Amino acid sequence: EQIADCLARRGGAVSARARAAALGHDFLRLDDAGKREFLHLLVNEFGVDRDRVAAVMADWTAADDLAEQALLETELRAALVPPFRLILKEFNSLPQGVKFLVDLRADLLRWRKEAPGLAILERDLKTLLA
Structure with a gap:
């Protein structure tokens, strides 16, 4: 639901960034298994x-x-x-957003053998960071 709220962009750009910041903060509190589950949800439900x-x-x-x-x-x-690209762009616009995305991509590269379904997200991040 938090992802869908982020994508809905209700309340304008400032509200969208605030929701993206909250989503990113919640993501950072997850362990590796939780992060992979979140990212699979992002790819499968918002691709x-x-x-x-x-x-x-x-x-x-x-x-x-x-x-x-x-x-x-x-x-x-x-x-x-994919709709998830909008969320990545919102993360990118946050303070420390580029670092967040670089770290996220590093995690995706680390998990590529155990979570091959996340490769599309890694490629999208690579393009966004280029």
Whole structure:
């Protein structure tokens, strides 16, 4: 619920950052198992909506004019951005946010053999930190 609240962005940017800060603080208090569980939840529940991507792709394939295809390509690019990326960006904007993300990526690299499902999150972090 805390993740969904963070993504809802109710109350504007300041409120969103405050919720992200609270979420990050709660995350830091977890042990390794709790952190992995949280990150799996982030990836599995707040990843790319495959049904939406498939629907946009079907519309794009069926589109018969370039203007409509161009609009659908923009929609497809947006659909391919996982919602969890917004949370990572909110973390990044916090004081010590870059350090938080660097440490998070280090944890993900350390866990890559025991938690291969988190690789997508690690790659997203790598791109965000580049």
